[in-house]
Amino acid sequence: MTGTETNSAGQQPKQKDTRNTGPGRLLIAVYAVFALSATARAGYQIATKFAEAPLAHILSAFAAVVYIIATVSLAKPGRTWFKVSLAAVLTELVGVLVVGAISLFDPVAFPHDTVWSLFGRGYGFVPLLLPILGLLWLNKRRPS
Amino acid sequence: MDGYFYALLIVGLVSTILCLVAGLMKKAPNDPTIYSVLAVEVVLLVYLVGSIVRVALGEQIAGEPWEFWGYMLTALIIPLGAVYWAILERTRWSNFVLAAVGVTVLVMGARMNQIWY
Numbered sequence: 638m639t640g641t642e643t644n645s646a647g648q649q650p651k652q653k654d655t656r657n658t659g660p661g662r663l664l665i666a667v668y669a670v671f672a673l674s675a676t677a678r679a680g681y682q683i684a685t686k687f688a689e690a691p692l693a694h695i696l697s698a699f700a701a702v703v704y705i706i707a708t709v710s711l712a713k714p715g716r717t718w719f720k721v722s723l724a725a726v727l728t729e730l731v732g733v734l735v736v737g738a739i740s741l742f743d744p745v746a747f748p749h750d751t752v753w754s755l756f757g758r759g760y761g762f763v764p765l766l767l768p769i770l771g772l773l774w775l776n777k778r779r780p781s
Numbered sequence: 782m783d784g785y786f787y788a789l790l791i792v793g794l795v796s797t798i799l800c801l802v803a804g805l806m807k808k809a810p811n812d813p814t815i816y817s818v819l820a821v822e823v824v825l826l827v828y829l830v831g832s833i834v835r836v837a838l839g840e841q842i843a844g845e846p847w848e849f850w851g852y853m854l855t856a857l858i859i860p861l862g863a864v865y866w867a868i869l870e871r872t873r874w875s876n877f878v879l880a881a882v883g884v885t886v887l888v889m890g891a892r893m894n895q896i897w898y
Contacts, residue, residue: 659874666866666878670885673855681848 654780655714656722664774667767668708671760675701675752696736697751703729704752707771716780723775730768733757737765782894785828789890792817792824797883804876810867818879821886822860828890829853832897844896852896856889 657665679697687694703725710721737756750759757764796817803814832853836842842849863882867875 658870659872660877661874662866662870662872663874663877663881666863666881669862670859670881677851677855681851685845 654716654719656719656774656778657712657714661711661774661778664767664770665708665711667763668704668711668771671752671764671767672701672704672708674760675704678752693751696753700729700732700752703732711771719775719778719780722771726768726771726775729764730772733764733768782891783897785824785831786890786894788824789821789828789887792820793883793887793890795883796821797880800876800880800883804873804880807873808876809871809873810875810879814876814879815864815867818860818864818882821883822857825853825857825860825886828893829857842897849893849896852889852893856886856893859886859889 655661675697679694679701682694682697707722707725707729710718710725733753733756736751736753740751740754741756752760752764756762796814799817800810800814803811808814832849836846860882863878867878
């Protein structure tokens with residue numbers, strides 16, 4: 638991991654209060670793509686067929702907001718943003734597990750797909766993987 | 782699936798594999814990986830111009846036109862955003878960011894094809 642890194646060479650220990658470095662940058666990039674696609678999807682669903690399944694579409698919008706908050710907070714330095722990140726990623730984990738389970742056992746309640754339906758199967762299960770990787774990364778970059 | 786999709790499929794996959802291998806070899810983004818992502822952008826630009834011409838010549842998009850153009854504009858932003866994000870911090874991880882572009886755009890291209898036909 639070293640050798641090619643040119644930034645922050647002189648000041649290693651004090652720089653720990655950031656998450657937007659190394660693998661964190663990949664994580665933020667993937668979160669950004671999900672924020673974008675979840676927002677677009679929720680916007681499209683609410684604009685065209687909200688009345689068909691209001692709950693599922695409100696959930697889509699909620700997921701989009703969670704992804705946006707996670708993306709922004711992970712990119713920002715400092716303790717406060719760390720806490721925001723933690724809250725967002727935990728919300729996301731609970732969301733994907735609860736919605737995933739409900740959609741599995743009660744498909745009638747969720748006739749319309751959300752990002753989290755069937756544990757994010759429509760998105761290659763990345764929505765399930767993302768909060769786990771997010772928590773691991775947050776743990777590694779915990780502010781001292 | 783039309784030629785635009787297959788162009789995205791090939792260029793996208795080559796770009797993803799190239800960036801993935803470079804990342805696994807612990808290399809920072811360099812000319813080959815960055816240009817491979819820019820090649821994806823070029824294919825998208827050709828797709829954009831081709832689609833504008835087809836609509837101008839009277840061809841109808843089967844699905845929602847604004848959904849198609851929404852995908853198109855978003856897809857056009859992704860490679861540029863990823864290159865910008867990658868060169869801000871040039872580590873091996875940025876190559877994985879670049880690797881995500883090819884597959885993401887290719888999935889979007891498949892969806893755009895579905896909307897069009």
